Amino acid sequence: MGPHPAVATVRHAVRRALADLAAGDLVLVACSGGADSLALAAAAGFTAPRAGLRAGLLTVDHGLQAGSAARALDVVRLAPELKLEPAEVLTVRVGTAGGPEAAARDARYAALGEAARRHGAAAVLLGHTLDDQAETVVLGLARGSGPRSLAAMSAVAGVYRRPLLEIGRATTRAACAALGLTPWDDPHNDDPAFSRVRVRHRVLPVLERELGPGIAGALARTAALCRDDADALDAWASRAHAEARAAAADPGGSGREPYAGAEGGSGREPYARAEGGSGREGGAGAAGGEALAVAVLADLPPAVRGRVLRLAAFAAGVPAGSLGAAHVREADRLVTEWRGQRGVNLPGGVTLYRRYGRLVFAGNG
Structure with missing residues (x-):
């Protein structure tokens, strides 16, 4: 009997994302403990060794919430169970430039990039999903941005890879449940002070209700088309x-x-x-x-x-x-x-x- 369909879907996406790496390469998974990155980490721990690769785990402690250091340690303690080594907590100091979301993102990517260089990693896997992609497109539309912004996130950007951009959050949650993994639900993901949260909980549900199901997938396809156009224009x-x-x-x-x-x-x-x-x-x-x-x-x-x-x-x-x-x-x-x-x-x-x-x-x- 094979794995649960959601688990198989996530593993297949990770396998495709790593297909071009050489035997012995190190892949690091950025894992917050949420359902998306946890499902990704589990899939990498299963898939990478079978492809002749090494896989490790990084988790970032932004220090923005009480107990964040303890939660980061909990994520690292999962690494042996997921067959991920090395495993490391990256503690960062978040500034104020560009607002809280942008400042946290800048600090996170700086820490991940430095860790990738230090460990000699060939790739860092990020847990962004199809739903994240749809939200990014809506935010770009609201800003009046051009096609490069509407292109949203790319599957590969330097050392970073996003295997789950064609997979929705429902699938990653189902994968975690099937594997007996309990995700951590970040309270910031429900805080309407953040524009992305308002898009997630207010804007996209209205679009689904008024225009029909499949809006997230349609927006993600729009991002892919915009990315192709933007790449051609940039060249x-x-x-x-x-x-x-x-x-x-x-x-x-x-x-x-x-x-x-x-x-x-x-x-x-x-x-x-x-x-x-x-x-x-x-x-x-x-x-x-x-x-x-x-x-x-x-x-x-x-x-x-x-x-x-x-x-x-x-x-x-x-x-x-x-x-x-x-x-x-x-x-x-x-x-x-x-x-x-x-x-x-x-x-x-x-x-x-x-x-x-x-x-x-x-x-x-």
């Missing part, structure tokens, strides 16, 4: 970014361009730059930033051009996460609605101006 943008930089650095390139001072106008583009700009005609190394050829940018679809502008801004020193849609829109106007306007001030002390057929990102150094 195109990376090539276009390199092309635009090369064209801007070529002294025999675009040269001076017509100044579109009015619709259909001609003439020469005036010298125009943002306050504090360097005043130099920029190549790829202008003023601590870089430069892009306007002619290359102008031929790109808006979705690709916006990505190129973001790549260039980050390369010039704009802090990650600080560049908003309004910044990109104003930068884009220097390409598509050029009327001799002054430049754009970007976060991190970076200024962007247009001069002689080039967009110059000037750093503050």
Whole structure:
């Protein structure tokens, strides 16, 4: 007699996720003790040795609740039963940047990444499920985010792997029950102060009731489609970014361009730059930033051009996460609605101006 169907489903997902690893590789499971990560840990402990792999367990103590250290030790004590070695508690200090959810996530991933490097792990398995994926899509929609945000979580991201993205929470709970494992239910998962909890308990049930069952699966499929599109656009943008930089650095390139001072106008583009700009005609190394050829940018679809502008801004020193849609829109106007306007001030002390057929990102150094 085979395993319970839920157990078999989770094991199959883990087997697929580990199929490309080499014999002897170490896989670490990030386990909070909740149903999703507990089912994942049990499946990894069963599957990894049969694939010639080693499997261990990591649990993170965020220190945000009374008794968190004791619960983390309880999770580690399960490791021998689940055939997981090594097993370790990672104690972190959660900051405040970005709000409590983001701060806890940043601390958790920093600790997991450091542990993976220290142990020489080939992969860290995360217990995100199809339901988590659906919630992430809804949150992205609410923020008005683009397709990269709607793509939600990827099955593989660097050392991290998410084998359960096509499996719902009902299955992981059933797997734990079939294996005699008792999950820990984090009270934060029912706290409406967190936006994800409100989506889980209020928004998605309304969608299911009003639109019919299967909403979580449909949203997860939407994420997969958005991810394919976003990956393709990002690859195109990376090539276009390199092309635009090369064209801007070529002294025999675009040269001076017509100044579109009015619709259909001609003439020469005036010298125009943002306050504090360097005043130099920029190549790829202008003023601590870089430069892009306007002619290359102008031929790109808006979705690709916006990505190129973001790549260039980050390369010039704009802090990650600080560049908003309004910044990109104003930068884009220097390409598509050029009327001799002054430049754009970007976060991190970076200024962007247009001069002689080039967009110059000037750093503050």
